[in-house]
Amino acid sequence: MTNTPLQLEQKLAWVYLINLVFYLIPLFITPYSSWQIILILAVLVPFIYCYFWTYRCNFRSAYRPIIAMLVLATVVTPINPGSISLFTFASFFIGFFYPIRVSVFCWFGVVVLLFLLNYLNQFNNLYFPLYGTLLVLGVGMLGVAERRRYHHKLKEQQSAQEISTLATMVERERIARDLHDIMGHSLSSIALKAELAEKLLAKQEYQLATTQLQELGQIARESLSQIRHTVCDYKHKGLASCITQLCHSLRDKGIYVELIGELPKLPARAESQLGLILTELVNNILRHSSASQCSITFREQENTLFVEVKDNASASPFIEGNGLTGIRERLDSLGGHFSYNLEQGYAFTVSLPLQGATV
Missing domain, CATH: 3.30.565.10 (Histidine kinase-like ATPase, C-terminal domain)
Structure with a gap:
C-alpha cells in the first residue's frame, strides 16, 4: 500500500474565494484614500497566488504559503481590519495539513497575533481580536473536518484497491487451477501414448501404433475443446x-x-x-x-x-x-x-x- 501525500482537492477552490467578500466590506463602510484602496486590492494578488499555491502543496511544504498569507494579512491589517478574512484562510489550511496538537498551537499563535495587532494599531475596541479569534478557531476546525473526510475517502479508495487486488489474485489462482485440472491429465496421457506409439513403431507393430496415435489425436481434440470452453467462460463475465x-x-x-x-x-x-x-x-x-x-x-x-x-x-x-x-x-x-x-x-x-x- 502506498502512502498518498495529504493534498487538497482543487475542484471547489474558486468557490471558496467568495469568503474574500468580508475582506472587501470595509471599503464600502470606511472612507479610504485612493492609495489605500489600491494597496488593499493589490494585496489580493499575492494572497490568491499563495492560496492556490497551498492547493499544490503537501503537509511538508504547506507552511510556506500559509506563512506568506499570515504575513500579507498582518501587513494589510493597519489599513483594513477586514484582514480577518485572510487569517481565516490560513487557519483552515493549518487545520487541514497538520495534526490537531500542532494546529492548536498555531491557532494560539494567530490569536496572540490578532490581539497584538489590535494593541499596536490602537483599534477602539476588542471587536477585531475577539471576532477574529472566533473565526480562526471555527474555520480552523472546518479544516480539521476536511482532513478527516480526506483520510476517510483515502481509506475507502485503498480498501477498494485491496479488494480488487485480492479478487485478481483469487481469479489468477482459479485460472491456474482450472488449467492444471484440464491440461495436467491430458498432457500426461498424450505423452504416455506418444511414447507407447514410438515403441510399437520400433517393434513394427503398425496396427497397434496407429490405434495409439488415433487415441492421442482424440485426446488432443478434446483438450482443445475444453480449453476453448474455459476461455469463453473467462471472457463472459455476465x-x-x-x-x-x-x-x-x-x-x-x-x-x-x-x-x-x-x-x-x-x-x-x-x-x-x-x-x-x-x-x-x-x-x-x-x-x-x-x-x-x-x-x-x-x-x-x-x-x-x-x-x-x-x-x-x-x-x-x-x-x-x-x-x-x-x-x-x-x-x-x-x-x-x-x-x-x-x-x-x-x-x-x-x-x-x-x-x-x-x-
Missing part, C-alpha cells in the same frame, strides 16, 4: 458483473447513477453483446459528457427488451463515430435496433427481441 463495473466507473467520476428495472435473462451471446454495447455507451459518457446524473433503464414490452442509457448533460448534435456504428452492427446481428434522443440530455435506446435472441 451482464450483472458488467453493469456493476460500469456503475463503479461512473460513480468514480462523480456521476450519480440510477438503475431502473430488472436485469433480463438472455442467452450468453446476446448478454455478451449487450454488455459490450452498454460499455461503449458508458465510456462515451465518461470521455465526452459533462453529466452529473445518469440512469440505465431495463424494460420488457411485447417480447422486446428496451435498454435506455440517459444522462443530464447539455445535448448537441453529433456525427456518429466508430463506436455507435459498432453498436448498430452488433444489434443488426441480433435483430435489434438502436436510436437516440437529444431533447433532454443524451438518451440512447437499445431494443432487442427476446425471441430469436438465442442466435
Whole structure:
C-alpha cells in the first residue's frame, strides 16, 4: 500500500474565494484614500497566488504559503481590519495539513497575533481580536473536518484497491487451477501414448501404433475443446458483473447513477453483446459528457427488451463515430435496433427481441 501525500482537492477552490467578500466590506463602510484602496486590492494578488499555491502543496511544504498569507494579512491589517478574512484562510489550511496538537498551537499563535495587532494599531475596541479569534478557531476546525473526510475517502479508495487486488489474485489462482485440472491429465496421457506409439513403431507393430496415435489425436481434440470452453467462460463475465463495473466507473467520476428495472435473462451471446454495447455507451459518457446524473433503464414490452442509457448533460448534435456504428452492427446481428434522443440530455435506446435472441 502506498502512502498518498495529504493534498487538497482543487475542484471547489474558486468557490471558496467568495469568503474574500468580508475582506472587501470595509471599503464600502470606511472612507479610504485612493492609495489605500489600491494597496488593499493589490494585496489580493499575492494572497490568491499563495492560496492556490497551498492547493499544490503537501503537509511538508504547506507552511510556506500559509506563512506568506499570515504575513500579507498582518501587513494589510493597519489599513483594513477586514484582514480577518485572510487569517481565516490560513487557519483552515493549518487545520487541514497538520495534526490537531500542532494546529492548536498555531491557532494560539494567530490569536496572540490578532490581539497584538489590535494593541499596536490602537483599534477602539476588542471587536477585531475577539471576532477574529472566533473565526480562526471555527474555520480552523472546518479544516480539521476536511482532513478527516480526506483520510476517510483515502481509506475507502485503498480498501477498494485491496479488494480488487485480492479478487485478481483469487481469479489468477482459479485460472491456474482450472488449467492444471484440464491440461495436467491430458498432457500426461498424450505423452504416455506418444511414447507407447514410438515403441510399437520400433517393434513394427503398425496396427497397434496407429490405434495409439488415433487415441492421442482424440485426446488432443478434446483438450482443445475444453480449453476453448474455459476461455469463453473467462471472457463472459455476465451482464450483472458488467453493469456493476460500469456503475463503479461512473460513480468514480462523480456521476450519480440510477438503475431502473430488472436485469433480463438472455442467452450468453446476446448478454455478451449487450454488455459490450452498454460499455461503449458508458465510456462515451465518461470521455465526452459533462453529466452529473445518469440512469440505465431495463424494460420488457411485447417480447422486446428496451435498454435506455440517459444522462443530464447539455445535448448537441453529433456525427456518429466508430463506436455507435459498432453498436448498430452488433444489434443488426441480433435483430435489434438502436436510436437516440437529444431533447433532454443524451438518451440512447437499445431494443432487442427476446425471441430469436438465442442466435
